[in-house]
Amino acid sequence: xxxxxxxxxxxxxxxxxxxxxxxxxxxxxxxxxxxxxxxxxxxxxxxxxxxxxxxxxxxxxxxxxxxxxxxxxxxxxxxxxxxxxxxxxxxxxxxxxxxxxxxxxxxxxxxxxxxxxxxxxxxxxxxxxxxxxxxxxxxxxxxxxxxxxxxxxxxxxxxxxxxxxxxxxxxxxxxxxxxxxxxxxxxxxxxxxxxxxxxxxxxxxxxxxxxxxxxxxxxxxxxxxxxxxxxxxxxxxxxxxxxxxxxxxxxxxxxxxxxxxxxxxxxxxxxxxxxxxxxxxxxxxxxxxxxxxxxxxxxx
Amino acid sequence: xxxxxxxxxxxxxxxxxxxxxxxxxxxxxxxxxxxxxxxxxxxxxxxxxxxxxxxxxxxxxxxxxxxxxxxxxxxxxxxxxxxxxxxxxxxxxxxxxxxxxxxxxxxxxxxxxxxxxxxxxxxxxxxxxxxxxxxxxxxxxxxxxxxxxxxxxxxxxxxxxxxxxxxxxxxxxxxxxxxxxxxxxxxxxxxxxxxxxxxxxxxxxxxxxxxxxxxxxxxxxxxxxxxxxxxxxxxxxxxxxxxxxxxxxxxxxxxxxxxxxxxxxxxxxxxxxx
Numbered sequence: 001x002x003x004x005x006x007x008x009x010x011x012x013x014x015x016x017x018x019x020x021x022x023x024x025x026x027x028x029x030x031x032x033x034x035x036x037x038x039x040x041x042x043x044x045x046x047x048x049x050x051x052x053x054x055x056x057x058x059x060x061x062x063x064x065x066x067x068x069x070x071x072x073x074x075x076x077x078x079x080x081x082x083x084x085x086x087x088x089x090x091x092x093x094x095x096x097x098x099x100x101x102x103x104x105x106x107x108x109x110x111x112x113x114x115x116x117x118x119x120x121x122x123x124x125x126x127x128x129x130x131x132x133x134x135x136x137x138x139x140x141x142x143x144x145x146x147x148x149x150x151x152x153x154x155x156x157x158x159x160x161x162x163x164x165x166x167x168x169x170x171x172x173x174x175x176x177x178x179x180x181x182x183x184x185x186x187x188x189x190x191x192x193x194x195x196x197x198x199x200x201x202x203x204x205x206x207x208x209x210x211x212x213x214x215x216x217x218x219x220x221x222x223x224x225x226x227x228x229x230x231x232x233x234x235x236x237x238x239x240x241x242x243x244x245x246x247x248x249x250x251x252x253x254x255x256x257x258x259x260x261x262x263x264x265x266x267x268x269x270x271x272x273x274x275x276x277x278x279x280x281x282x283x284x285x286x287x288x289x290x291x292x293x294x295x296x297x298x299x300x
Numbered sequence: 301x302x303x304x305x306x307x308x309x310x311x312x313x314x315x316x317x318x319x320x321x322x323x324x325x326x327x328x329x330x331x332x333x334x335x336x337x338x339x340x341x342x343x344x345x346x347x348x349x350x351x352x353x354x355x356x357x358x359x360x361x362x363x364x365x366x367x368x369x370x371x372x373x374x375x376x377x378x379x380x381x382x383x384x385x386x387x388x389x390x391x392x393x394x395x396x397x398x399x400x401x402x403x404x405x406x407x408x409x410x411x412x413x414x415x416x417x418x419x420x421x422x423x424x425x426x427x428x429x430x431x432x433x434x435x436x437x438x439x440x441x442x443x444x445x446x447x448x449x450x451x452x453x454x455x456x457x458x459x460x461x462x463x464x465x466x467x468x469x470x471x472x473x474x475x476x477x478x479x480x481x482x483x484x485x486x487x488x489x490x491x492x493x494x495x496x497x498x499x500x501x502x503x504x505x506x507x508x509x510x511x512x513x514x515x516x517x518x519x520x521x522x523x524x525x526x527x528x529x530x531x532x533x534x535x536x537x538x539x540x541x542x543x544x545x546x547x548x549x550x551x552x553x554x555x556x557x558x559x560x561x562x563x564x565x566x567x568x569x570x571x572x573x574x
Contacts, residue, residue: 016476020393021405023386024446030431031424031443032412038423049426099316104309112560113320116327119556119563121505123523124545127530128326131333131538136343138329175323180567233416236507240527257418261512266422273419284414 043270050264061271071272073248074256077163081252082231084167089227090220093175097182098212111183115176122173126240129169130156133241156242159249166250169237174230178223185219186212225287232279253279327549334542342538355543365544367518368525372504374437375521379444379503380496386446387495388488391454392480396466406455412448417508425512435519440510444503450495457491458484494566497559504552522548 043061047054065071100111117125132139133155140152155165189211197207235254238244244251244259251259253276260269334355335348359365393399394406424443433439461484469483485492510521520528526548529541556563 014399017393017397017399017402020389020397020476020480024390024451025405027386027442027446028409028412028448030427032415032420032448033408035420035423035427036412036415038426039420042423049422096319099312099319102312104312110316110320111564112557114323115556115560115563116553117323119501119552120327120549121523121552123505123507123526124330124549125326127526127541127545128330130530131342131542132326132329134343138325138346172322172326177567180564229414233418235418240507240530254416254418261422269422270419273416276416277414277419280414280416 039270039273042267043274045267047267048264049266057267061267062274065268065272065275070248070251071256074251074253075275077248077250078232078234078252078254081163081167081170081234081250082228084164085170085231086224086227088167088171089174089178090223092171093178093223094182094213094216094220096175096179097186098208100179101183101186111176111179114179117173118176120173122236123240125169125173126237129165129172130241133165157246159246162242162246162249166234166237166241169241170231170234173237174227178226181219181223182216185216189215221290222287225283225290229280229283229287232276232283327546330542331546333539334546336539338539355539356547358540359544359547362540363525363529363544364517364520365525365547368520368522369547371437371440371519372521372523375440375510376500376503378437378441380499382441382445383447383450383499384492384496387450388454388458388485388492389480390446390451391456392458392484394451395455395458396461396480396484397476409448409451413452421508421512428513433513435514435516437519439513440519440521441503443509444499444506447499450499453495453498454488454491457488461487490562490565493559493562497555497562498566500555501552 042054044056044058045054046057046060096114100107100114131137134140135152135154137154139155140149143149144152153161155161193211193215194207197211202210233254234252235258238250238252238255239258242250244255253272257269257272257276260266260272329346332346332348333342335351335353336342336344337348337350337352337354340349390409394402394409428434428439428442431439433442465487466479466483469479474482505523506521507523507527510524511527514520514524517525517528522544526541526544529537529544
């Protein structure tokens with residue numbers, strides 16, 4: 001790597017980079033690195049946070065969570081939640097991207113309106129949907145009118161619908177975000193591909209499935225992995241609507257960790273946190289494997 | 301042929317408007333509830349019979365809304381400038397300076413991005429307590445004052461700055477600090493704006509950290525205050541909560557409408573590079 005012409009290995013030269021890094025290093029070590037290391041330690045201790053006493057217990061915390069029915073329920077709910085969000089996140093934003101990629105008037109306004117949920121504070125989003133999902137709310141009325149349900153219901157207090165209802169809040173909030181990812185990918189598809197398809201007589205729908213979808217594989221991969229990684233960490237949508245209920249139907253891993261934390265079972269919370277980390281690492285490794293060398297495809 | 305494309309266009313608009321009902325509908329729904337007068341039930345009809353701003357006025361007078369707003373503004377006001385400054389300093393060093401340990405530092409920073417906050421929130425809570433940062437503005441902002449994402453994001457931007465520009469500045473006798481501040485920083489302005497937006501949106505709406513780090517209601521941010529108010533959700537205060545929700549969202553909306561192209565470019569850059 002070539003440096004500027006006056007590059008000397010002087011003391012200043014050696015210190016300067018560290019001066020640039022210093023504020024960030026102080027912050028990241030204190031508020032990120034140390035807490036992470038401590039969480040690792042705590043997961044192998046029986047740590048009493050108030051009394052500040054600890055005892056090494058080996059893998060006992062992990063044994064405890066793995067034999068806790070609630071943990072497995074949370075684990076299964078997390079997987080179910082991701083399984084609900086994933087297909088919706090892959091296809092709905094793609095359709096939006098195709099729509100807002102049309103050369104028509106006011107398309108910019110539609111992009112803005114589709115993106116609005118992304119910038120809404122999550123607390124507000126949760127409150128709005130809590131009202132919409134209530135027994136007298138619009139969703140219930142609408143579904144009754146369509147004949148999907150017989151009588152008005154609260155979607156958040158029903159064990160069958162609660163997780164789906166919560167998952168939809170996530171999907172709603174992410175629509176615009178993933179739409180933009182697809183849009184960048186979409187605009188990188190050469191126009192000639194569509195032109196020659198038109199000449200061959202392919203209609204719009206055929207073009208969508210035969211050209212657009214295959215060409216969107218790079219962003220579909222990215223969206224999938226982001227959905228999985230973010231989905232594993234779902235918290236606010238649930239804490240602010242169902243708080244894990246009814247009867248644990250929406251208790252996810254993070255809700256489980258949060259409950260343990262609030263009960264000051266910090267060692268158990270840390271052990272469960274490590275399980276979450278492991279899942280996140282697996283997700284990230286898949287992401288790196290799938291997206292490496294694909295960067296050029298994604299550039300608009 | 302022409303009528304066919306016209307029909308297609310009309311169908312397209314109808315579909316796109318229908319989607320707006322889903323994306324924007326909840327806002328309007330909440331706004332309508334906020335505008336309903338005391339005499340009208342919350343779920344009594346979709347539209348307010350006699351629209352009133354009474355609930356918005358109540359949000360200010362019957363709650364400490366101004367206090368919560370001020371708290372949120374201060375916390376965001378600390379987080380955004382410091383994150384831009386510290387992250388771009390660190391990002392610049394990692395992009396442009398040769399030093400021992402650079403790749404280790406970079407790898408460590410990138411790998412922390414995978415770690416879920418919920419793993420280390422308990423130790424963090426304890427550290428914040430030991431440092432006297434509980435119920436304080438600095439404590440609320442400190443996690444956003446420099447972020448692994450910000451450093452990585454800025455580093456990627458600095459990598460695209462042409463080296464020749466910096467080299468000619470060195471020939472003119474500028475030092476490292478001057479070259480960073482006067483040559484490189486102006487060239488990454490779009491990225492700085494994207495990072496500012498990202499930090500703003502995140503800090504303004506953050507929930508979990510303020511929730512565990514504040515125990516005194518005088519230190520609540522808007523998000524926490526709203527969540528607390530809604531604890532007794534089915535009470536008669538739903539119109540007031542709706543009004544407060546709308547008010548909480550307005551700053552984010554204004555910034556988004558003002559700087560939308562940076563939201564979008566920042567997001568695609570982050571996606572490609574991150």
